[in-house]
Amino acid sequence: MSIKVYVPRDSAALSVGADEVATRIAREAETRGLDIRVVRNGSRGMLWLEPLVEVEHDGKRLAYGPVATGDVASLFEAGFLEGGDHALAHGVTEEIPYFANQERLTFARVGVIDPLDLADYEAHGGLKGLRKALAMKPGEVVEEVVESGLRGRGGAGFPTGIKWRTVAGLPEDQKYICCNADEGDSGTFADRMIMEGDPSCLIEGMVIAGIAAGATEGYIYIRSEYPDAIATMKAAIRGWEEAGLLGDSVDGSGHAFRLFVRTGAGAYICGEESSMLESIEGKRGTVRTKPPIPAIAGLFGKPTVVNNVLSLASVPVILSEGAAFYKDYGMGRSRGTQPFQIAGNVKNGGLVEKAFGISLRELIEGFGGGTASGRPFRTAQLGGPLGAYVSEDMLDLPADYEALAEGGAMLGHGGIVVFDDTVDMAEMARFAFEFCQIESCGKCTPCRVGAVRGKETVEKILAGIDVAANIALVEDLCDTMTDGSLCAMGGLTPMPVRSAIRLFPEDFDRAPSAVAAE
Amino acid sequence: MANPYLKDDAPGGGVDPATAAEAVCARHGNDPAALLEILHELQHDIGCTPQAALPAIANALNISRAEVHGVVSFYHDFHETPGGRITVKICRAEACQSMGALKLIEAICRRNGIALGETSADKRITIEPVYCLGNCALSPAAMVNGRLHGRLDETRLQAAIDGAAT
DSSP: OOEEEEOOOSHHHHHTTHHHHHHHHHHHHHHTTOOEEEEOOOOOSOGGGOSOEEEEETTEEEEEOSOOGGGHHHHHHTTGGGTOOOTTEEEEGGGSHHHHTOOOSTTSSTTTSOTTOHHHHHHTTTTHHHHHHHTSOHHHHHHHHHHHTOBOTTTTOOBHHHHHHHHHTSOOSOOEEEEEEOOOSTTOOHHHHHHHHOHHHHHHHHHHHHHHHTOOEEEEEEOTTOHHHHHHHHHHHHHHHHTTSSBSSGGGSSOOBEEEEEEOOSOGGGGSHHHHHHHHTTSOOOOOOSSSOTTTSOGGGSOEEEEEHHHHHHHHHHHHHOHHHHHTSEETTEESEEEEEEEESOTTOEEEEEETTOBHHIIIIIITOSOSSSSOEEEEEESSTTSOEEOGGGTTSBOSHHHHHHTTOOOTTSEEEEEETTOOHHHHHHHHHHHHHHHOOSOSHHHHHHHHHHHHHHHHHHTTSSHHHHHHHHHHHHHHHHHHOSSHHHHHTHHHHHHHHHHOGGGTOOOOOHHHHO | OOOTTSGGGSGGGGOOHHHHHHHHHHHTTTOGGGHHHHHHHHHHHHSSOOGGGHHHHHHHHTSOHHHHHHHHHHSTTOOSSOOOSEEEEEEOSHHHHTTTHHHHHHHHHHHHTOOTTEEOTTSSEEEEEESOOSOGGGOSOEEETTEEEOSOOHHHHHHHHHHHHO
């Protein structure tokens, strides 16, 4: 029997040469007359080890990484197919502390299975949740999700089940499930890893949502920056259609559900749910005023469940293992697990799925291993470009929705971007406004104009012009943006700005430059 | 500046944009909700989404030309003129900044003789900013002709650019 060798097809792995490594391994095996089968799996999430090659030996998977094409011959020399020792060997993958210390529910199959092999999916617990849901009444499915305590993983943290209940309770014939896969926050890649590593899990979650809410059509809105995720999702949907799991009668149940992929076009704002709906309708991605909420009048004016990839991908395990099992993880009102993404200037960047309540320090220092540069830690930005910067003394805060909000930060989509002591926080505040200027949809004035004025004012601070007065002006502008913006783009841009000013005032205390002093 | 009436410089190398647009719209059943998909495909087919194509799209989808123009101009992905033969999308979002992306951008732009957001006069290369490619644990990141690259420095990125040219 041929030996299985796993080389990820996740785009992060591809970005550092996984395709070339896979080709070289296949060629080397052929030359040596060895019988191997190369499986292209998702990523295990230990991204600093990518390309991470695994060999199946004695029923266990052994890890070697990061493997460059130049290492392949020596791996064969070392007998890696039989678990031979090598400088890049890490032993059994699942015993690597970074991996062993996680609680993988949503990401249970990512990196383990061949993403497009439905039989492999089913052999690893896939379709169990869907089959359970099909045997239940739609209302019972909704209540199971309510009971699990699952909250929107896109950042807002709204209870997923309550959203479903609202849509399920409306009488309209046509309803929709929309999956927000416009993962634009810097420091986040969990949605991409699911779509590339276990697309069936997302599809299963969407079909269950469709059955529960009475929707027969679903859309996945994926950002155009993710071409691999788009291709993998489309291929997975075809596989489900061919297997009779999508279409007029899902798995012969009589429930109809069809799924479509829509591609974004480089607009960050389309991650805001109402902008995304406009974009799926083929329009400019401007935000809608609320009410009505999308659950009542969403896509094409019909009741629509809008959920993030991670929320929907958490549904199958909730159905298969039960609400109580899922709810058992977490703390306070944050139940279940969160896939954290440790990124930026960090030694061991990657995906860490843990129950809510783990401290930021455990994530950044424990899992992350400190900065990549080896220089002292200065700050981390949590929850993307609209999230707050935190200081070193805040790292003992537990990562849950409420505790972080109390500390003046937010969890968002679970992204953590680490910076060392070379970061200039006034420059980051300027960038926050600049980003808002570039990505604002332009519909409301506080965001459209506020971003430009904010950037100009921070530039004056950077040049040392009337620093105290201009900081006061920025604070005042932040009030206006927070209170007056239509959505989180303008409403939360003050988060990174204000946290930078509050926690790192020394970076704003600029001496007038030579030009300004003249 | 290149003569815009020269055939080689015309979008799609001489293909009539209106005809190309009509074909793409027809492939999508002239569904106005598919406008983004239509524009992506048109850009793939002829290299850009030029003004000359917009009336044909508006007509096919039974929406106003202003609505089509509004969509084309709203999204960063759509360009009215074709870019260079090599397109480099280089990330300048926070995670990549934390790993020196701004210095990398400066170096790579200088080395290729253009500013960020520009296309070289000989149409060899376009370097544009992008805000997150989802490769934040392997920063800095860039996409070269649709292919993602991570753990970049100037040498590695230039090698990727040169590799795309051949």
